Amino acid sequence: MTDPQNPDSSSEIGSGLASTDAEPKMAPVSGHGHGARRAVLRGLGVVLPPLLTIVVLLWAWSAIENRLLIPVEGGIRYLMVWGFADIRNSVPENAIVDPQADTPDAKKRPGFNYRSVDYVPDPTGRKYLPAHVVREVDDRADAFGATALPPKTAFAYWDRYYHLNYMPRWITVPVFLILFISLLYFLGRAFTGGIGRWFVSAFDATILRIPIVNKVYGSVKQITDFAFDDRQIEFNRVVAIQYPSAGIWSLGFVTGNGMREVSEAAGEPMLSVLMPTSPMPMTGFTVTIRRSEAIDLDLTIDEAIQFVVSCGVVVPPQQRIETPGKDLTGKAPAVQPPSTIDTSSTPSKP
Structure with missing residues (x-):
């Protein structure tokens, strides 16, 4: 209806209705965006735990390989080359020198045959090594990767030769793991x-x-x-206590029944409770409380640790509150916005 004293009221009401009708049209767009974002976050929640676990394990293995396995392999090969490699500093007597390879350049000395074994000079030209070692290492150069530099000395040729024939990774890794675990076992016992x-x-x-x-x-x-260390602390159960003040509930792990003199002074049984700190539950402090002031929670130790590490984000299914339609705060329902009031039933001014 039109107010006689205010002829523009009908146009204002009409524009208000038009804006009211237009506003809900944007809701589906925001809803779709919110649903997509929630789906992405849930996908990350599913993918990140196994992915981070794999990353941590790979990082641990890379650290062990680079800091322990590779140096040990290198040291063993060094001892093998130093003790068993056939490297000659000069042409021995009674050796048959290859006349076709003779050259006036001192750095390119000819090879020779000694005791039915052909010897060739190394890249430096100062030492000799068997020709079959050089051929095998050069033919299998791809086994060391595309970025590996070619060997420059007779010692380096023998090092790669032993690596290819006696210390391939499919042998060294299992042997290393067996020895490493055995060493940890004996150190732990000792x-x-x-x-x-x-x-x-x-x-x-x-x-x-x-x-x-x-x-x-x-x-x-x-x-x-x-x-x-599985012997350091044994948790009995998970409890909730009002700490550090009344009305503030904290999660704790029961570690024992407290001290006798404290129980006698309080006049009732006591509990020793470890109060973990977020996000590092391995740190915390111990309090002694009355047993009647502790509430036992339906939580396993692992679930409680996950709750503490996540700063309360990861809540076990049996402890979640999923009542979106119920008002847990006891507040009165919100007043309906003015834009949703039906103006057609509003009485007009006389």
């Missing part, structure tokens, strides 16, 4: 008690006295102790 435990404690104390180094070593040791 340093778990007696003199071994004392030696480890003394070594740790010495390292922790060195400035700067003690910070790095201490952090790494905390992580490795938490990840690999």
